[in-house]
Amino acid sequence: MLQVENLTVYYQTLKGQVRALENASFTLADGEIMGLAGESGCGKTTLGHSLIHLSPPMTHIGGRVLLNGQELPLADMQKMDAYRFNEISIIPQYAMNAMNPIRKIGQMTEELLRAKKADVKTVMAALKDRLEMVKLPQEVLGLYPIELSGGMKQRMVMVLSTLLDPELLIADEITSALDVASQKAVSEMLVEFRDQHCCNSVIFITHDISILYQIADSILIMYAGQLAEKASTETIIHNPRHPYTRLLISALPEIGVRYSDKRLTGIPGKTPLLLNPPQGCRFRERCPLAFEKCAEVPPFVEIEPGHSVACWKEGSADA
Amino acid sequence: MRKYFGRKLLIYLLTFFLAVTIDWLIPRFMPGNPVANMLARVSVNSTAASVMQEYYTHLFGLDLPLWQQYLNFWANLLRGDLGISAYLFPKPVTQVLMNAIPYDVALLLPAILLSWLAGNNFGAVAARSKWLDNTVSPIGYILTATPYMWLGILLAWFFGIILDVFPIAGAYSFSLSPTLSWKFIGDVLLHWFLPFFSLFMVQFGGWAIGMRNMIIYELEADYSHYLEALGAPRSLIRRYAFNNAVLPQLSGLALQLGVIVAGALVTEVVFSYPGIGYLLLAAIQNQDYFLIQGCFLFIIIGVLLANFVIDIVYVLVDPRTRRGMTGEAA
Amino acid sequence: MKALKQKNEFLYFALRNRKLQIGLGVILFFVLLAAFGPLLTDYEPFDYVNPTGPVAPSSKYWLGTTFFGQDVFTQVVMGLRATFLIAILGSGIATLVGMLLGFLAGYRGGILDEIINVLTNIVLVIPTMAVLLIIAAYLQVRSLTMESILIGLTAWPWAARAIRAQTFSLRTRDFVDMARMSGESSFKIIFSEIAPNMMSYLVMTFILQFGGAILNAATLDFIGLGPTNAISLGLIMQYSMMWGALQFGMWWWFVPPGLAITLIVGALYSMNVGLDEVFNPKLREM
Ligand SMILES: Nc1ncnc2c1ncn2[C@@H]1O[C@H](COP(=O)(O)OP(=O)(O)O)[C@@H](O)[C@H]1O
Ligand code: SF4
Numbered sequence: 051m052l053q054v055e056n057l058t059v060y061y062q063t064l065k066g067q068v069r070a071l072e073n074a075s076f077t078l079a080d081g082e083i084m085g086l087a088g089e090s091g092c093g094k095t096t097l098g099h100s101l102i103h104l105s106p107p108m109t110h111i112g113g114r115v116l117l118n119g120q121e122l123p124l125a126d127m128q129k130m131d132a133y134r135f136n137e138i139s140i141i142p143q144y145a146m147n148a149m150n151p152i153r154k155i156g157q158m159t160e161e162l163l164r165a166k167k168a169d170v171k172t173v174m175a176a177l178k179d180r181l182e183m184v185k186l187p188q189e190v191l192g193l194y195p196i197e198l199s200g201g202m203k204q205r206m207v208m209v210l211s212t213l214l215d216p217e218l219l220i221a222d223e224i225t226s227a228l229d230v231a232s233q234k235a236v237s238e239m240l241v242e243f244r245d246q247h248c249c250n251s252v253i254f255i256t257h258d259i260s261i262l263y264q265i266a267d268s269i270l271i272m273y274a275g276q277l278a279e280k281a282s283t284e285t286i287i288h289n290p291r292h293p294y295t296r297l298l299i300s301a302l303p304e305i306g307v308r309y310s311d312k313r314l315t316g317i318p319g320k321t322p323l324l325l326n327p328p329q330g331c332r333f334r335e336r337c338p339l340a341f342e343k344c345a346e347v348p349p350f351v352e353i354e355p356g357h358s359v360a361c362w363k364e365g366s367a368d369a
Numbered sequence: 370m371r372k373y374f375g376r377k378l379l380i381y382l383l384t385f386f387l388a389v390t391i392d393w394l395i396p397r398f399m400p401g402n403p404v405a406n407m408l409a410r411v412s413v414n415s416t417a418a419s420v421m422q423e424y425y426t427h428l429f430g431l432d433l434p435l436w437q438q439y440l441n442f443w444a445n446l447l448r449g450d451l452g453i454s455a456y457l458f459p460k461p462v463t464q465v466l467m468n469a470i471p472y473d474v475a476l477l478l479p480a481i482l483l484s485w486l487a488g489n490n491f492g493a494v495a496a497r498s499k500w501l502d503n504t505v506s507p508i509g510y511i512l513t514a515t516p517y518m519w520l521g522i523l524l525a526w527f528f529g530i531i532l533d534v535f536p537i538a539g540a541y542s543f544s545l546s547p548t549l550s551w552k553f554i555g556d557v558l559l560h561w562f563l564p565f566f567s568l569f570m571v572q573f574g575g576w577a578i579g580m581r582n583m584i585i586y587e588l589e590a591d592y593s594h595y596l597e598a599l600g601a602p603r604s605l606i607r608r609y610a611f612n613n614a615v616l617p618q619l620s621g622l623a624l625q626l627g628v629i630v631a632g633a634l635v636t637e638v639v640f641s642y643p644g645i646g647y648l649l650l651a652a653i654q655n656q657d658y659f660l661i662q663g664c665f666l667f668i669i670i671g672v673l674l675a676n677f678v679i680d681i682v683y684v685l686v687d688p689r690t691r692r693g694m695t696g697e698a699a
Numbered sequence: 700m701k702a703l704k705q706k707n708e709f710l711y712f713a714l715r716n717r718k719l720q721i722g723l724g725v726i727l728f729f730v731l732l733a734a735f736g737p738l739l740t741d742y743e744p745f746d747y748v749n750p751t752g753p754v755a756p757s758s759k760y761w762l763g764t765t766f767f768g769q770d771v772f773t774q775v776v777m778g779l780r781a782t783f784l785i786a787i788l789g790s791g792i793a794t795l796v797g798m799l800l801g802f803l804a805g806y807r808g809g810i811l812d813e814i815i816n817v818l819t820n821i822v823l824v825i826p827t828m829a830v831l832l833i834i835a836a837y838l839q840v841r842s843l844t845m846e847s848i849l850i851g852l853t854a855w856p857w858a859a860r861a862i863r864a865q866t867f868s869l870r871t872r873d874f875v876d877m878a879r880m881s882g883e884s885s886f887k888i889i890f891s892e893i894a895p896n897m898m899s900y901l902v903m904t905f906i907l908q909f910g911g912a913i914l915n916a917a918t919l920d921f922i923g924l925g926p927t928n929a930i931s932l933g934l935i936m937q938y939s940m941m942w943g944a945l946q947f948g949m950w951w952w953f954v955p956p957g958l959a960i961t962l963i964v965g966a967l968y969s970m971n972v973g974l975d976e977v978f979n980p981k982l983r984e985m
C-alpha cells in the first residue's frame with residue numbers, strides 16, 4: 051500500500067540543516083495501523099508531515115514514497131494537492147487549533163469540501179454518521195471551535211480529516227492532550243474508523259508507547275531522526291532486537307500496562323541535537339552495546355519477515 | 370454579549386465623566402488666571418467684556434462652594450451650554466462647534482473608512498509576494514512615520530502651488546456663497562480633496578503595514594497549516610487569514626482614533642479647513658478658553674461615539690463576542 | 700551559560716539585520732547632527748542674520764533663511780535637540796509608568812488588575828492630544844520639560860497594556876514559581892525574574908513610545924501649544940505656515956523639519972521591525 055524508500059528530509063534553517071529524517075524506508079500494508087513511537091523531537095511529526103505537507107523550512111533531500119504503486123510528488127506543493135485529503139490525510143498534532151476560529155464548523159467544512167471540488171451533498175450526509183461514530187451531537191456543526199472542549203475538537207478534526215475516506219491517515223499525537231479515559235476512547239474510535247473503512251491504513255504517532263499495545267498492528271521505533279526498528283506489535287513487545295527498543299520496553303513499568311503515563315524518558319543520557327548529529331548510529335552515546343563499527347550508520351535491514359532493525363549488533367553484523 | 374457591552378459602556382461613561390471633570394478642573398487649578406486674561410483680551414469691546422464678566426462670575430460662581438460650582442458645570446453642560454465664545458462673540462460655543470462639525474465629519478469619515486478598507490486590502494495583496502512586499506512595506510512605513518501636517522504641507526505645496534490644480538485654503542471659494550448648485554458643490558469638493566487625501570495617505574500606510582503583518586502571522590497559524598495539509602486552494606486559506614486578520618485591525622482602528630483626530634486637527638490648520646482643528650487654533654491664538662474647553666469636549670464625545678460604533682461592528686464580525694466568549698476587542 | 704549563548708545569538712542576528720542597521724544608522728546621523736550641528740553654525744536660532752529676509756539654501760545659509768532672515772539650518776539642529784529631549788523624557792516617563800502599572804496588574808492580578816485595567820482603558824479611549832492641548836492651553840509659559848512630562852503622562856496606557864499581557868503569561872512559568880517559593884518579594888521577582896525575560900519587549904515598547912512622543916510633540920507645537928521659550932521642529936513648521944512659506948514658495952523652510960521627523964520616526968519603526976525579527980526566530984528571513 052505505502053512504500054517509503056530512503057526518505058530524507060531536513061529543515062533548512064539559518065544555522066544550517068536540521069537532519070530530522072534520515073534515510074527512512076518502511077512499508078505499510080492495507081488496513082495496517084502502524085504505531086510510530088520515539089522520544090519527543092526524534093522526528094515523528096517530521097516523518098508524518100513529509101508524507102502529506104512537505105513545506106518550507108522542510109526540504110526534500112532524497113528518497114521517494116509510493117502510494118499504491120504511484121510515486122507521490124512530495125516536494126511539489128501544487129501537485130501534492132490532488133493527493134492531500136483525498137488520498138492522504140492528517141490529524142495534526144495541533145488539532146486543538148486546527149479549525150478556523152471565526153467560522154462555524156459546519157460552514158467551514160462545507161467551504162473546504164466545495165473548494166476541494168468534492169461531492170458536497172453526499173459527504174455532508176455521511177458527516178452525520180461520522181459524528182455519531184465519535185459521539186458528537188449534530189449541533190456541533192452550528193458551533194464555533196471555541197465552543198467545543200478539547201476532546202470534542204480532537205474528535206471533530208478526526209471526522210473532518212477522514213471525510214473523503216483517505217487511503218492513508220496520519221494521526222499525530224491525538225491522545226497526548228487527553229486524560230486517560232478519553233485516550234482510550236479516542237484510540238478505539240480510530241480503530242473503528244479503520245474497520246468501517248473511513249480510512250485504509252493509519253500511521254499512529256505517539257511518544258507514549260504503551261497506548262500502542264491496544265491498537266497498533268505494528269510499531270515503528272525512531273531515534274534521533276533515524277529508524278531503529280519496525281515489527282509487529284507482538285514482536286516489539288516480546289522480542290525487541292534494537293538496544294534502544296529494548297531499553298524502552300524495559301523502562302515501562304510492566305509489559306502490557308495499559309495507557310500508562312510512563313513516558314519514553316527513563317533512559318539515561320540525552321538525545322543528540324539534530325542540527326549537528328553524531329556520525330554513525332545516533333544512539334551510540336547512550337547505547338550499552340556500542341562498539342567501533344557503530345561509527346558507521348547501521349543499515350535498516352529485515353532480519354526476519356516483517357521485522358527490520360538498524361543496529362550493527364543485529365542483522366547485518368551477525369549476517 | 371450583554372456583559373461585553375456592559376463593560377464597554379461603563380468604560381465610556383467613566384471616560385466621559387473624567388473628561389468633563391478635567392474640563393472643569395483645569396481652568397480652575399492652573400497657575401495664573403486665564404479667564405481674567407481672556408477677559409482682558411476682549412475688553413476692547415466693552416459690551417462683550419461686561420457680558421462676559423457677568424457670565425464668568427455666574428458660571429464660575431466663585432462665591433459658591435466648589436462642589437456646587439462643579440454641579441453647575443454639569444447642569445450647564447447637560448443643557449448644551451458651553452459658554453460664549455470670546456473670539457466669535459456673542460456666539461455660544463455650542464453653536465460655533467455645531468457649525469464646524471459637518472466639515473470634520475466630511476473629512477474624517479471618508480478618510481478613516483476608505484483608508485482602512487484600502488489599506489487592509491492593499492496590505493493583504495502585499496503579503497502575497499516578496500517583490501510586492503519589498504516595495505510596498507517601506508512606502509507604508511514611511512507614510513505612517515510622516516507627521517500629518519507635513520504631508521499636508523507637501524501636498525498643498527505640490528498640488529496647490531507648483532501645479533496649481535487644487536485650492537489650499539478654506540472649504541469653498543470666498544467668491545461663492547453656499548448654494549445647491551453644481552458649481553458650488555464642485556468647488557466644495559475641490560477644496561475638500563487635498564485635506565482628505567493627506568489624511569487618507571498617512572492612515573493608509575499604517576493599515577497596509579498592519580494588515581501585511583497580521584496576515585503573515587495568520588498564514589502561519591495552525592488553522593492555515595491544517596487547510597494547507599488538506600490541500601485546500603490558496604484562495605480559501607488567504608480568505609480565512611484575511612477574515613481573522615481584520616479583527617485586530619478593527620480594534621486597532623478604535624485605538625488609533627485619538628491619533629487620527631489629532632492628525633485631522635493639524636491637517637485642518639494646514640488647509641485652513643473650518644473644522645474643529647481650525648477653530649482650535651484660532652481659539653488658542655485668541656485665548657478663547659470657553660471655545661478651547663468646548664473643542665475638548667466635542668472631540669471626546671466624537672471619539673467615544675466612534676468607539677461605540679466600532680464595538681458594535683466588532684460584535685457583528687466576530688462571532689466569538691456574540692456567543693459570550695471573550696473576543697479580542699480592546 | 701545558556702543565557703550567554705542566547706545573547707550572542709541575538710547579537711549575531713542584530714548585527715546582520717538590514718532593517719536594524721538602516722534604522723540605527725539614520726538615528727545615529729540625527730543624534731550626531733543634534734550634538735555637533737550647533738558647532739557648525741555661527742548663528743543663533745532666532746537671530747535675524749540675513750537682513751534681506753528669506754533666501755534659498757546657499758553656501759552661506761545651508762538651508763536658507765526664514766521670512767525674517769533667520770537661519771533655517773540653525774533652527775533645525777536646535778530643533779533636533781528639542782525633539783530628542785522630548786522623545787527621551789516623554790517616552791522614558793511613559794515606559795516607566797507603563798512598566799509599573801503593567802507589572803503590578805499582570806503580576807498581582809485580582810482586583811488591582813481590574814482597577815488598573817479600567818484606568819488603562821479609560822486613558823486609552825481619551826484622545827491624548829485633546830488632553831494635552833487643554834492642559835497646554837492653560838499654561839502661560841511652556842517649557843520643553845513640561846511638554847515632555849505631559850506627553851509621557853498621557854502615553855503610558857499602550858505600554859501598560861502590552862507589559863501587563865506579557866507579565867501575565869510569564870507569571871506562571873517555572874522560574875517565577877521557583878523564586879516565589881523561595882520567598883522572594885514581589886518587587887524582587889518582578890525585576891530579577893520577569894523584567895529580564897521580557898527585555899526585548901520593553902526595548903521595543905520604548906522605541907515605539909519614542910516615535911510616538913516625537914509625533915505628539917510635533918502636533919502640539921504645530922497647533923501653537925509648543926514651548927514658549929525654545930525652538931522645535933514642530934514650531935519651525937508652524938512658523939513657516941503662519942508666515943506664508945507656502946504662498947511664497949519657501950520650501951526650504953518647511954521641508955527640512957518635517958523630513959527630519961519622518962526619517963527619525965521611520966528609522967525607529969524600521970529598528971522595531973528589525974528587533975522583532977532578531978528576537979522572534981520565526982520572523983527571520985530564510
Ligand atoms: N520548523 C522547524 N525548524 C527547524 N527544526 C525543526 C522544525 N520543526 C522541528 N524541528 C526539529 O526537527 C526535529 C524533529 O522534530 P519533530 O518531527 O517535531 O519531532 P517529534 O514529532 O518526534 O516530537 C527536532 O529536533 C526539532 O527540533
Ligand atoms: S548500531 Fe551500535 S550504537 Fe547503534 S544501537 Fe546498535 S550497537 Fe548500539
Ligand SMILES: [Mg+2]
Binds near residue numbers: 091094095096143
Ligand atoms: Mg511531534
